[in-house]
Amino acid sequence: MMARVLIADDHPIFLDGLAHFLKSHQHEVICCSRTAKDAILKVESEAPDVLVLDVTMKDGGGLAILTAVREAQNPVPAIFLTVGIAPEKTVEALKLGVNGIVLKEGDPFELLNCIDIVLRGETWIDPRVSEKALLYSVVSGGKSAKDGALTEREREITNLIRRGLRNREIAQRCGLTEGTVKVHLHSIFQKLGVKSRAELIVNTMD
Structure with missing residues (x-):
């Protein structure tokens, strides 16, 4: 399923490589943002089908972008692509309505699979991420x-x-x-x- 994708990541080499990877698998990368501020503006002006967001960026990252997008009542599917995410941030992201979380150390095709899943209106969280979030909830007494x-x-x-x-x-x-x-x-x-x-x-x- 082809999608118009917005990518946000503040590492230029990774950003360029990811854009080429998605394009080589029939997705249209309509925007590559290196700041959260630019990504928020482009979500409104370009109306992408799906967002692929780095969690940690110098000016806020995925959580800041997702917060702004959801406050604007925009339901666009959002995927966090990250080296790692703290369990409490996973819970925060889910409350904000994140649709997918993929680890950068994983197989690149996991991202393609995640994009297909969220475009169908479903959610996919890397099991390693959900497991840590579960342990956090148990330890914290939630x-x-x-x-x-x-x-x-x-x-x-x-x-x-x-x-x-x-x-x-x-x-x-x-x-x-x-x-x-x-x-x-x-x-x-x-x-x-x-x-x-x-x-x-x-x-x-x-």
């Missing part, structure tokens, strides 16, 4: 009061979702069919008052 309404099996599935596992992987881990996992997910979402995996992670970290 837990939804609604967790008590979940059955033991639902709590097990919730923990696997927090670790980044997909339905097929959860089914294999729990000895269930994918259909049964979907039934459990429907029940979990209803009990916790959430509509997506990302919302579930945020809900159980508050």
Whole structure:
């Protein structure tokens, strides 16, 4: 699925290489911003289909850009591409409505896959990132009061979702069919008052 992409990163060589990589895979890179300020302006003027944002930039980075974009009521899908992100920043990003988080050390095709996923209206967070966020929530004592309404099996599935596992992987881990996992997910979402995996992670970290 071809997309009009805005990239923001303050490392020129990396920025140029990423732009060429995306162009070589049928995406249209409409803007390469080296500052958060420029990226925020270009999001408004160029109307990209998806944002690929470095988390750490000299003038704010991905969180600053995403905050400004969401305050402007712009729902454009946003992906953080980063060397690393602190667990508390992951929670903040999810609350702001980030759609994907990809690590720079990963396979480049993970970014392409993430772009396809967020363009379908779904969320993809690197499992290594979601796992650290989960550990942070446990250590900090974050837990939804609604967790008590979940059955033991639902709590097990919730923990696997927090670790980044997909339905097929959860089914294999729990000895269930994918259909049964979907039934459990429907029940979990209803009990916790959430509509997506990302919302579930945020809900159980508050």
